[in-house]
Amino acid sequence: MKIWRYLPTVSTFIPQPKENMLRSCLTILVCFSCMASFSQTFTGVVFDKETGQPLPFADVYFVELKTGTTTDSSGVFTIDHYKQKRIHIQISYIGYQTFDEEIDLTKGGRQEFYLEPGHFELEEVVIAVPTGKLQGEHIVSIEHKSMQSLQPHAAAGLAEAISQIPGVEQNSTGPGIGKPVIRGLSGNRIVTYAQGIRIENQQWGAEHGLGVGEVGIESVEVLKGPNSLLYGSDALGGVLYFIDERYARHDAVEGYAQTRFHSNTLGSSNQLGLKAHKGKFKLNLFGGYATHADYRIPGLGRVLNTRFDEKNVKSAFGFNTNNWIANIRYSFLQNNFGIAEDASYTEEVDRSHELPFQTINNHNTSLENIFFLGSSKLNLTLGYTHNYRREFEEDPQEHALGIRLNTFTYNLRWKSPTINQHLSLIVGAQGMEQSNKNNGEEILIPDARTADLGGYVLANMEWGKLQLQAGLRADARQIHTRETEGEGEIIPAIDKTYTGFTFSAGMVYALERISLRTNLSSGYRAPNTSELLSRGVHEGTNRYELGNANLKSEQATQIDFTLNYRDEHVDFAINPFLNTIRDYIFLSPTDTVIDGSPVFEYLQTDAYLFGGEMGVHLHPHHIHWLHIESNLSMVFGEDRQGNALPLIPATRLQSTLSIETKKTNKIRLKSVFVQHMYKFRQGRVSLFETPTAAYHLLNAGVQMAIPARRQALEVSAGVKNILNTRYIDHLSRFKAMGIPNPGINVYAAINFRFNGQIK
Template sequence: MKKILLALLLGSPLLNFAQNKLSGVVTDSINQPLKGVSVFLPDVHKSAITNESGVYTLNNLPSGNVKISFSFVGYNTENKSVLLNPGENLLNITLLQSEFKMDEVVVSTVFNKLQSQNVMKVEHSNVRQLQHKGAVTLVEGIATIPGVSQISTGTSIGKPVIRGLSGNRVLVYSQGVRLENQQFGDEHGLGLNDSGVESVEVIKGPASLLYGSDALGGVLYFNPEKFAAANAFKADFGQRFFSNTLGSSTTLGLKTSTENLKFLARGNYTTQSDYAVPNGDKVTNTRYNEKDFKTGIGFSNDNYSGVLRYNFNALSLGIPEDGIAEQTNSKTPDYPRQSVYNHLLSLNNTLFFGNSKLDLDLGYISNTRNEFEENATPDLKMQLNTFNYDAKYHLPKTGKWESILGIQGMHQSNTNKASEFLIPDAVTNDIGFFGTTNYEWKSNVIQAGLRYDNRKISSDAHGITGTEGSFEAVHRSFDSFNAALGYKTNFGKPVTLRLNVASGFRAPNLAELASNGVHEGTNRYEIGNSDLKTEQNLQTDLNLEYNNDHFEFFVNGFYNFVNHYIFTSPTAEQIDGYDVFRYVQDDAALYGGEIGLHIHPHPLDWLHYETSFEMVNGKRKDGDYLPLIPANNWNNTLRGEFNLKNFADGYASLNVSHTFNQSHVGTFETESDGYTLVNLALGGKVIFGKTAFDISLNGNNIFDEKYIAHLSRLKTDGIPNIGRNIILGVNFNL
């Protein structure tokens, strides 16, 4: 039995290693070899880099069909499906030049196509590029993606918003498993640090077909950093400094790989004092400290690939209550404060069966949330433990058909361990079954799928009925059928059209079903409704793109109708001086989209101009506007790229972002004025002999504009967002 368990965890080492080999030469359009091309096999987490002759070699590969991608800056990415036979296999590739960003392999939509081949429009952003924009946190970085915003509390807490939907309506995946961390609450962030995260993919719209409940509004899929290439060792050190908060972020990482084993580890420590508004005053108790550690080990042989990863995140942050009061540079959070600990353990497995394969992802998340009002004893302590599993069987490819059958599930327990209860002790169980298929011919692709889900929630009774903090027992079961249909085609070479229709659902969360007390984040008394129905939506998305060598244009439009939208409504009552709100439901609709273009004029090959505009509107059936709808935004960036004698891959950019006023507000929301922010960036690789390091310098809100973002939770107190912030970053390969 022990040998069987060891085989499952370490990749069936009792089996013989594969002798399959794949090699080839990568050249450009005039048959010149390309050095430094990244060659990556996502199924087995293996990579290689072409040498001076453009040659790459990958050993110990499984037999059967595998996907392989070739990517190089300035060239179109090539994504191939290769049938590997026992022994040596040859695959030569020609890459064509491209003036725009590299086409990326999309992981979040299960068929692992390049974005240009994908039926769904998925936004893909490299985290290093987001950092080059001057993003302080991971959520602040993804909020620069058109269609994505954040609900913020100072600089420490950011909750993602996708086209007007947030909280439990947006699902987050990290390390290949769904992240559960009491996401219904506004008083803490994702519990994810950008260190050790390579990229993020954003599905804007219902993704319940692939992910089940809570993906009604969309998905954020964070891809961890890749392992080192075979027989390589890498170590790096990075440091960023922030002028406004007198803060710093330090990261140290190392990774090494053999032909079959892979290992990496990365640590990060971030500390920030209170942020300053444009007149120089600091917003009291917005300081925070964050520790993050990630590690992973991978193993692969002829019929198995497995990766075991672990992420620990500890965030200690102040809760601002007094506005602009005590002025200090202290980085130690004062009371009231929070301590949030998150452990994420994932095991990603792929088993190869010749022409088919099985992906099995297992995850365990332990989330501990502590709130301290006046002393070191927590007044609120919530322990959320979640085990989830996700199995997808890729059927043998039949002609132009690719199909996947899957089962997903989750077991979750919430336990209160302090005197104050925000939600009751409860157990949640999910299970879902789905099938999806992809048919591709010429430049056309059709993708369709069906899914069934069941969620059961059982909560315990607590306290004396009718008093604050008491809960009646809730036992509910929620069922949902969902479907998705998408079509993608090219009109000639430059024009791509995508049309998707999909349904999604979300079962009510514990706060909505059972709340009974003061919600400190909203400063009101909230009462749950155990009779709430499942939210069910239907969204239509249209994407049109035009691309040539020097011009890129896109327009995205969507209409999202939500049945039984859950929200809080006032009752005209008061308890202990707090207005009483109850959870109710009404149908709602959201609509809007994004439009943008990217110009790379010839012969000014070093110059890029990008502009985008995004908007979303949301209304309930009764005519009232939905709350927490982001204001319209127009974003412009002028970017130049250059190379100097001791300064390679240089860039300089000017960004002007104009956010419009928001007058379409929900009940008890306040309107917001518009504002314009100007940001500057400069960076590249400094070279002194054999020593080289990356450097970046950002000036955010360079003119120290005083503004209050519409989705800032400090808006009701009239507290402005952060003022001018100069960020200096350096990164060394050791």
């Protein structure tokens, strides 16, 4: 069965993907903009539930419109809408629990909203799972973190920033390249979404980074464990869902300029952003540039050729009219990474490209549509990504390796109205058509064409404090390659189809202070072309890899459980899990050598991953400015013979003591924190790994703000690895060469924000 036979409408986008997709997007825009767009006004007022007093300057966010406003001094807000009958609203205020609900805009008069006092962080509406629930109300395990909460840790890249989240680590190649690891799984077992579309960037490679730039990102959501029900093949270990910055408030212009300095790499990161919103039109523009020299380690100098830089541009245009909301987004990301081939050190500071190095260009374009159909809602998102990876080895003008990857995706989702006040349905279809083309002398994987097609149904049921969820999905993937001449060998052609059936079922039971959640979910992953057809030395790994064309799809089933206790002063959660993977694909050493490199071949076995996360957040009574947080993340992996799986993160204990103030003086001390991280010894290793010693890291930082009526200046500074500890993380790709991770890093940042009204 050939999947593309069943995609006649999609294939019209593919011969010249970028041009045809943009032409189709413009056609849709022109057609819908011709519709009537008479606006109506909705008015609401926000109160303190206990005192009945209005809450001035509360934050009001409209989820579908991706914009918001604030209440005035009397707690009143208004929104212009365009005949939408219902809209998802989120109201938040410091010191109060978040209000989250879908409201009826057709009711006359003013609607009243009441917020309950609370001392912990405001919860956010989860975007990655389209049920419109807050983070703590979801049946699947989700972590939502704003980029603002991760920035004080001064990460050099996005992958390092999100590795602060419990259950998330990174496979690093110096500070520049990081691949997220979720509960011991990474690469093609993790799906990444940005701009509302799936990001494809040759993620099978160990030295291939995340492929998403930092600018214009507001928050990230991490779905832990199999999530193939909503995201199809490859979502075996989890999903990273990056959420773009919201638009400016209604009839307003907003902007910022930000710069950060890192002493370890003598690096800087600079960003500019401008947002405007007038009537039914919204526009976001962002740009960023970062440059870093070779990083420094204690006592040895700088690691030669670990320099890197990044250029990032992002834009978004939003338009809403009669029962229709549209968002067009485009981003360009260019990364240049030096390739360290051995443990060489230098005292020189150089940022120029030194051979060997790699250059990666990413173009991402998406068109998101939301149609309001009475009390139901239809979402259609189209996406196109172009990834061009080049590796320069002997000539800086002539690449030895070149791979172009073009991907078109579509995602159609219908959400039903609530049936009998208890039941709602989500029905969806997703697909992908992808082409991979080589244009260099070296061939890692052959030219290939891949097509995905999947459909699912998800039911949500609510009875008071009990929520139930269940869903089913069917997928098919076809991979077609041509016979290709590799490094002195012929890589045979293949034409294979893989199918998968997945499910998810779970429940949440919420009491006044305790909530219980359990979920049973499955996932599937078809083998990639590297696993099927590799035949040669893989640079940077010092091994000769043999693919296996007879590999089967991986099938995973995970059960996890969460117990959460929360009152005014304590937040405690424990989340154990067990993930079993049938036909787990892994590299196994053989007793042969080819061209001076040991030979590894791809095999399959059954695998088991188990562990969990546990965290506590203390907020002492009468000391509301003090926060004490600690979390423990652990995962263990083994095959059916009891042998350890490779690249399993060491157990991590991370504790933070922070002071947060809310005083509005001319100079406000926003927060001060001290963080201690302890990585346990990783002694349970696979056949071609070595144990890794335990280590401690101590970090500290401070944030200050100088507020004003229409602008604000924020200054932050801190020190990472205060004791200049020399250590090697178990997931560092430099571990095999004995190269330590970065030493002490003093950082400083300035962020200037401004806003104004558009009349």
